[in-house]
Amino acid sequence: MTQGGAARRTVLGAAVLAAGGAIAAGSAGSAAAAESARGGGAGGYRDLPVPTVIGHRGSSGYRPEHTLGSYQLALDLGADVVEQDLVPTKDGHLVCRHENEIGGTTDVADHPAFASRRTTKSVDGVSVTGWFTEDFTLAELKTLRAKERIPAVRQRNTLYDGRWAVPTFEEVLRWADREGKRRGKRVWLHVETKHPTYFRSLGLALEEPLARLLRRYGRDGRGAAVFLQSFEPSSIQRLSRLVSAPRVVLLSAANTRPWDFEVAKDPRTVADLVKPEGLKWIDSFAQGIGPTLDLIVPRDADGRLGTPTALVKDAHARGLVLHPYTARNENSFLPAEYRKGTDPAAYGDAFGAFQRYFELGIDGIFTDNPDTGLLAAEAFRPGRGVN
Numbered sequence: 001m002t003q004g005g006a007a008r009r010t011v012l013g014a015a016v017l018a019a020g021g022a023i024a025a026g027s028a029g030s031a032a033a034a035e036s037a038r039g040g041g042a043g044g045y046r047d048l049p050v051p052t053v054i055g056h057r058g059s060s061g062y063r064p065e066h067t068l069g070s071y072q073l074a075l076d077l078g079a080d081v082v083e084q085d086l087v088p089t090k091d092g093h094l095v096c097r098h099e100n101e102i103g104g105t106t107d108v109a110d111h112p113a114f115a116s117r118r119t120t121k122s123v124d125g126v127s128v129t130g131w132f133t134e135d136f137t138l139a140e141l142k143t144l145r146a147k148e149r150i151p152a153v154r155q156r157n158t159l160y161d162g163r164w165a166v167p168t169f170e171e172v173l174r175w176a177d178r179e180g181k182r183r184g185k186r187v188w189l190h191v192e193t194k195h196p197t198y199f200r201s202l203g204l205a206l207e208e209p210l211a212r213l214l215r216r217y218g219r220d221g222r223g224a225a226v227f228l229q230s231f232e233p234s235s236i237q238r239l240s241r242l243v244s245a246p247r248v249v250l251l252s253a254a255n256t257r258p259w260d261f262e263v264a265k266d267p268r269t270v271a272d273l274v275k276p277e278g279l280k281w282i283d284s285f286a287q288g289i290g291p292t293l294d295l296i297v298p299r300d301a302d303g304r305l306g307t308p309t310a311l312v313k314d315a316h317a318r319g320l321v322l323h324p325y326t327a328r329n330e331n332s333f334l335p336a337e338y339r340k341g342t343d344p345a346a347y348g349d350a351f352g353a354f355q356r357y358f359e360l361g362i363d364g365i366f367t368d369n370p371d372t373g374l375l376a377a378e379a380f381r382p383g384r385g386v387n
Contacts, residue, residue: 043186044223045246045287045321048080049381052364053373054190055079056326057098061368064146064157065105066096067164068175075179079370081188081227082176086169087195088204093138094169094213098149100195103130106144106166114140123198124259134204141166153330153345169210173217186225190323190366192250193228196235197260207235211242220245227323229290232260233273233282240285248323249273249282250290270295274311279318288321288363296324296360303336305356312361325366327354327373351376 058070059077066085074082087100100123102108108131109118117136120129133141147161148154167175169191176187193206200206210228214220220243228239229248236247252258254271261268272278274295282289296312297305315322328334332344335356339348350369354376357365367373 043225045227048188048364049377050363051358051377051380052080052323053078053370053377054081054083054323054364054366055370056083056366056368057085058082059368059370060149061154061329062157063160064148064164065098066167067146067160068167068171069160069164071167071172071175072179074370075187077371078374080374081190081364083190083192083366084169084172085192085194086206086210087133088199088206088209089133089136089138089141091137092204092209094206094209095133095138095141096167096169096172097133098194100133100199101128101130102133102144102166105149106131106146107162108144111144124195125262134199134202138168153332155345170213170217173213173219177217180225188225188227189219190227190229190248193230193232193235193239195259196230196232196238197263207238207242211239214243214245222246227288229323232258233285234260234264237285246288247286248288248290248321249286250325251295252292254295274309274314276314276317279315279320283318283320286320288323289315290323290325290366293324293327293357296322296357296362299335305335305337308360316361321363323364323366324357324362327357327365327367327369329369329372355379 055074057065058067059074060070063070063073071082084096085098086094087097088094097105108114114131117131118129120127121132142165144166145162146164146166148157151158172189176189180187191210193210196206211220214224214226219226222244224245226245227248228236228245229250230236231250231252233249236249240247251270251273254274255269257269268278273282274291291311295309297308300306312322327350329347329350330344331339331341331346331348334348334350334353338350338353340346350372354373358377358380365373
């Protein structure tokens with residue numbers, strides 16, 4: 001595995017500035033530079049720094065999640081990759097929300113015109129009450145403003161409530177293009193299809209419109225600066241037939257089953273998928289896995305980290321990268337031995353937790369706090385150390 005980031009950091013267009021370069025060569029180089037900034041071109045995921053720091057929903061430790069403000073700050077803080085979760089609108093547009101229920105992440109409850117849209121639905125077998133993106137057109141959704149999802153833990157983030165609208169994925173692709181050109185390097189995205197079986201049953205399939213957007217913005221090839229991820233393996237299999245971009249299967253708790261398995265009456269659980277034979281199956285259509293951190297190091301009854309599993313070793317034996325989720329700074333999310341004090345919203349020893357996971361050889365990590373993750377990762381990157 002190439003762990004250095006030199007290939008990614010090449011100044012765009014430098015190759016065409018050699019002495020004596022013809023005008024045609026310069027034009028070709030400019031086109032290549034533009035393609036690279038858009039997320040295509042050379043330098044695949046194996047050229048990302050390792051451990052790779054993935055901004056979880058942007059920089060959700062500091063800004064309301066899945067907003068352009070959260071994505072921008074993640075990039076500014078040094079995240080190697082920025083994550084988006086996709087759900088559809090009633091008229092088929094892909095928008096960035098962690099869930100299709102938006103009562104907790106927008107001000108929809110403050111809009112009397114939408115009061116009648118509050119309803120209860122079964123999403124992946126779970127009863128959920130609120131407002132749902134699939135009941136709104138994009139124009140209606142754009143009248144809402146985003147807000148902090150967990151204000152009790154992240155009160156400071158509420159300062160930014162109302163600052164940003166709900167972005168479409170196409171707006172994010174345009175933003176990534178602009179930032180790539182401005183920074184002279186590709187902006188990597190990590191894109192999740194949310195509840196794909198549920199939405200397909202409503203006639204709002206995610207994979208085909210996602211693939212169309214990826215092709216339109218040059219992020220559909222093997223070397224594209226994008227990971228495609230889902231908790232439903234069938235969604236990743238479908239995407240593998242539509243585009244060649246690298247793909248990651250997300251894995252929840254060991255005793256759970258992906259919802260598409262439930263629907264298809266597939267008896268396998270996540271515990272089966274993390275076994276060598278399960279990883280071999282995943283390797284047939286994906287390049288990596290995104291397990292919950294507990295699948296790598298389980299927690300005991302007191303919330304302390306126990307004995308690591310063989311998942312890292314077994315996944316690497318299949319050539320799969322591991323992007324586990326989610327590292328956060330607050331006590332309420334940290335393993336018990338890394339908490340400080342009794343305030344659940346206070347920061348604990350996040351660096352100690354990062355070190356424990358990085359020492360096990362994971363390839364990257366989703367984190368709400370990209371700056372913390374990046375500083376922790378530096379000591380584990382080749383040629384770098386703690387000064």
